Amino acid sequence: MNKLPLQKDRLTREFYARPTEIVARELLGKCLVRRTNRQWVGGIIVETEAYLADGDPASHSARGKTRSNASMFMDAGTLYVYPIHAKYCMNAVTEGPGRGSAVLIRAIQPQWGIQQMQSNRQTQDLKRLTRGPAMLCQALAVDRGDDGINLTTDRNILIAQPRSPSPATDVYATPRIGISKAIDERLRFFYRGNSFVSGPKRDHR
Structure with a gap:
């Protein structure tokens, strides 16, 4: 099992303040x-989707800044959490203030605090803990109250460099899932063959 990341391993604002597609990958x-x-839960990110500031009608920012999506227009490295069907999805804001771009974190491979995540999700099935953005938020106890958190400084939630090297694996890009606009844009990135990635099995063939 990978070693738990430390606060000093967290990603900096400079990491997020780049083109959204690059950050997503x-x-x-x-x-x-x-x-x-009082314990750490989480895992390794295995699937993301990029939502762009310009020319992306599927992005929440396409309708302009509102009270609901305001965090998406904040500094790079802000956590943007939005509700969907009484559950939540979490995003890392990218580029810079006022841009309105973010990366949806769709899935992680569970590594730490698995029993707590199982309790949060009310399931023992590892494949149903964090395989999809709503499951992921429930497993990590992330909700709308976390919207606007600064991922580069917060003491209770962070994205960090792994302390143990990850095995080499293929990164694949496909159209995003569950949207009705810009459906052909290949802005979903994932580790091909990883069983914790959401979406259709045909993506791994």
Whole structure:
């Protein structure tokens, strides 16, 4: 099992303040951890989607800044959490203030605090802990109250460089899932063959 990342391993604002597609691809293999019930839970990011500031009608920012999506227009490295079907999805804001771009974290491979995540999700099935953005937020106890957190400084949630090297694996890009606009844009990135990635099995063939 990978070693738990330390605060000093966290990604800096400079990491996020780059083109969204690059951040989405390079978040793969990074550690996402959250402290809940006095313990750390989380895992290795294996699937992301990029939502762009310009020319992307599928992005929440396409309708302009609102009270609901305001965090998406904050500094790079801000956590943007939005509700969906009484659950939540978490995003890392990219580029810079006022841009309105972010990376949706769709799935992680569970590594730390698995029993707590099983309790949060009310399931023992590892494949149903963090395989999809709503499952992921429930497993990590992330909700709308976490919207606007600074991922580069917060003491209880962070994305960090792994302390143990990840095995080499293929990164694959496909159209995003569950959207009705810009459906052909290949802005979903994932580790091909990883069983914790959400979406159709045909993507791994």
